[in-house]
Amino acid sequence: MKCPHCGAPLEDGQSFCTNCGAPISNQPSPSPNAVKDGREAGAPPVKQPRAAVSNTPVIIVAIICAAAVAVCAMYFLIYKPKLAAQKSAASAKTSQSESSNSGTLSSDASNASSSSSRTSSSRSSSASSNSSLSSNANWMNRNYIIPYSRTTHLTASDIAGFSAKECDYALNEIYAREGRRFNSTELQDYFDSKRWYSGTIDPDDFDDDTMLSGVERDNAEFLRDAVNDRGGYTPQ
Numbered sequence: 001m002k003c004p005h006c007g008a009p010l011e012d013g014q015s016f017c018t019n020c021g022a023p024i025s026n027q028p029s030p031s032p033n034a035v036k037d038g039r040e041a042g043a044p045p046v047k048q049p050r051a052a053v054s055n056t057p058v059i060i061v062a063i064i065c066a067a068a069v070a071v072c073a074m075y076f077l078i079y080k081p082k083l084a085a086q087k088s089a090a091s092a093k094t095s096q097s098e099s100s101n102s103g104t105l106s107s108d109a110s111n112a113s114s115s116s117s118r119t120s121s122s123r124s125s126s127a128s129s130n131s132s133l134s135s136n137a138n139w140m141n142r143n144y145i146i147p148y149s150r151t152t153h154l155t156a157s158d159i160a161g162f163s164a165k166e167c168d169y170a171l172n173e174i175y176a177r178e179g180r181r182f183n184s185t186e187l188q189d190y191f192d193s194k195r196w197y198s199g200t201i202d203p204d205d206f207d208d209d210t211m212l213s214g215v216e217r218d219n220a221e222f223l224r225d226a227v228n229d230r231g232g233y234t235p236q
Helices: 056-134 164-177 185-192 214-229
Strands: none
Touching: 164 185, 164 214
């Protein structure tokens, strides 16, 4: 063993160097092959394993993205086409309904026009017939004097050529249709001769306001004025 300071030889257990007086440590010097940190000197360093990194957040994000893509795909592939089809069907149904209503209105207008034409034609024909028959003495033999006085407002053309007597009979014909009897023997005998007449209501019990329609009341007033305009007539 030598002094680490001056190199002089030393004896085992010597505390000071006899040559230079330096203190001598009795601890053995480390061996070149001494183990450091559990490893032999000169051994290559041991790599420490890295801590494992968790992939859970990445997986969660991937699942969310996949779900969003699936929802979008379902909307564009299934729901949106179905919604468009429903709108198209509703639009077609509305169009068809409007077309049907238009056709109905046109048909109603056409029917109304046709009905009006028939009514005018009927009235003209009847007026013409009555006018020609009023000029002879056989008008009392007709079934009705004015067949349409119950439902159609009369005008001057309907009684053209009528005498005061004929206007008076046409006036009382309105009442006879509703079952009124007459105090005049002349009128009662005339209407008893008609097959359609059925007199059951006494004159005192007959109420114009409740037993005649608005058209009949208007026509009765019109014919009453016509009788007066022609000098009047009083049946026996």
